[in-house]
Amino acid sequence: MCMKDKVYVKLFDDWNIEKQLIDNKQPLNFNAREVWWCSVGVNVGYEIDGKGNNFQRPMLVYRKVAVNQCLCFPITKNIKNLPGYFRFKGSVIDGSIIFEQIKTVDSKRMINRIEIIGEDEFRVIDNAFLEYLNNSSPS
Numbered sequence: 001m002c003m004k005d006k007v008y009v010k011l012f013d014d015w016n017i018e019k020q021l022i023d024n025k026q027p028l029n030f031n032a033r034e035v036w037w038c039s040v041g042v043n044v045g046y047e048i049d050g051k052g053n054n055f056q057r058p059m060l061v062y063r064k065v066a067v068n069q070c071l072c073f074p075i076t077k078n079i080k081n082l083p084g085y086f087r088f089k090g091s092v093i094d095g096s097i098i099f100e101q102i103k104t105v106d107s108k109r110m111i112n113r114i115e116i117i118g119e120d121e122f123r124v125i126d127n128a129f130l131e132y133l134n135n136s137s138p139s
Helices: 012-023 119-135
Strands: 034-039 056-066 069-076 085-089 094-098 103-106 110-116
Touching (some): 034 069, 056 103, 056 119
Antiparallel strands (some): 056 069
């Protein structure tokens, strides 16, 4: 069987059950520069999905926008040299930050903190994201 013949089945019903449990969790405290495992779920179209039982993915907290909400970048273990991707090598996570998939995340989705990015490294990420925004245009 060729790779192109494989079908990715999205488990929307399983995610709906997990999402109801997440909604009953207590909010967590978080700050910008932290990388968390977050339950991002099963999403639509090309939106990035989580993996495993908790439908989780590492996410970098970019900005706190409310007491219990933040803007986060998903991180993939795949290293891609493409517009919208930024090479990331933390102390624990190694892969690519996906700028084009920035997402508002409620802290109830957060599972556990993985690491905290240094201020200098975070400034480099911030500058790269702003440059991406200034230079990107949808096809």
